[in-house]
Amino acid sequence: MTGEKRLHRKQKREEREFYFFISPWLMGFLFLTLAPMLASIILSFARWNIITPPEWVGFDNYKELMHDQLFWKSLGVTSTFVLSSVVLKLAASLLVAMFLNQKVRAIGLFRTIFYLPTILPIVASSMLWMWIFFPNGLLNFFVTKLGLSPQNWLANEKLALPSLILMSFWGFGASMIIFLAGLQSIPQYLYEAAQIDGAGWWSKFWNVTFPMLSPVIFFNLVMGFIGSFKVFTPGYLITDGGPHYATLFYVLYLFRNAFEYFNLGYASALAWILFFIIMAFTLLIIKSSPLWVYYEAERR
């Protein structure tokens, strides 16, 4: 047997082993991702309530969606939520991370405190905020202290969504931790060089911190966007989509169609629209990234 052949056989064995090791993922991909994805495409062109046989309706689900006021309403509600919560959280988490990065004592303690709200089970934090928003709850106590009139936060069509945004803002620590790690990995000599060049704090931020941190900002932006677009539990638990659909999040509307009305085809169409929205925005952020994200490795 020649050496080459033996090598070939060894390679083949290693390849077989590779597939054995990755089989848990591969099976999961085939049976829990790919197959359901294909099924979901087909379903989105059908009408089915799981009991009676499915009925092929072509593009009807998608056409119906275009005239469905609740679909547009839920898109609007979700966009407002995503935009405000992502912007607020990113700004606050970057700011706090920069404060914490100033050689602060007890940095570990602060980091823990800021991260704490994100550890809470969403059901528990929903219950807590329901109680805070309650007509004679804590928020109204502070509001009246400030000399404003108390509100019925969750029952008011104008205030319900901002209330849920406030609740989600409480969890900005998740991206803060990532910013902090990013800030800590910026080499100190860059700041020293800027200092020698006579740079002020703004110039240091704009010319050193921002470009060096831009990949992390990019990561947090994409993750924050995807995560908040899929928001469900607060709308389901706290406000039940109300009042008058003011907190009807997209995924809540999808959930209702799928598991409350059993419009499985219609809900699948909703899921695919969600997929395309998330894809489109993620691609938009990725495509725009060369304009503002600086990858050090690429410059070398």
Add this chain to the structure above:
Amino acid sequence: MNKAKIAKSAYRTAIYVILIASSAVLLIPFAWMVSSSLLSEEEMFQHPPVWIPKPPHWSNYKEAWEALPFTTFLINTLLLTIGRVLPQVFACSLVAFGFARLRARASSKLFFLCLATMMLPGQVTMIPTYIIFNKLGWVNTFKPLIVPSFFAGPFFVFMLRQFFLTIPLELDEAARIDGASSFQIYYKIFLPLAKPALGAVAIFSFMAAWNDFMGPLIYLHDIEKYPLALGLRLFQSYGEYATRWNLIMASSVAMVLPPLIVFFFTQKHFIKGITIGAFR
């Protein structure tokens, strides 16, 4: 003291003031949760709100626990959590080893595919998956929640692969020369060395399983099968308890404690795990 020094210490003081003030604001809801859980019926609706209940009504915890079958909820949560964490850690470590160490032509393409599936919103696969589990007769059992954990999740695979890549190649080469098989290398060298990373995966999947709401909401219908996440919201469905905020907060505190304790003791791993994804 010169001007620059004074400016510097003023600046540092300002930073501490801002940090302390903002963390205090952040902690108010926590403090409110704990103190509400100890309030009496009358104290609950007093104005101004009572922060330090006199005396603390520890009996609220007992009353809340007995108002609903919380012992059952706790057992269910534990079963579901263990059933989801162990297979997840095992499956992800196998897959990560394959991607980190074994050569195959399609390896990098498949790894890219694995990462790409992280972007896919779960809602797309949720409905057909429900239909499949429904046909199998698995709805209203723990199976739809546990069985998928035997298939590796892409984020954990990614995390573990990054860790495995830091293990020196010489170690497996030496073992190969001694005649060790790939599985022996995985089992005897990588698993022991990767304990911190495996721990991180275990912690993350523990948190995810303990906190999961939508999964149990879709699949579990009988109250006897509810985990804590579903049980907690039952207070809302019984009129007599809907505004017993002291009881609701008591059981919320009880549900929050385990993840909080785990977080406090494993912070370092936890934060490493979170930050790994951001720095590819």
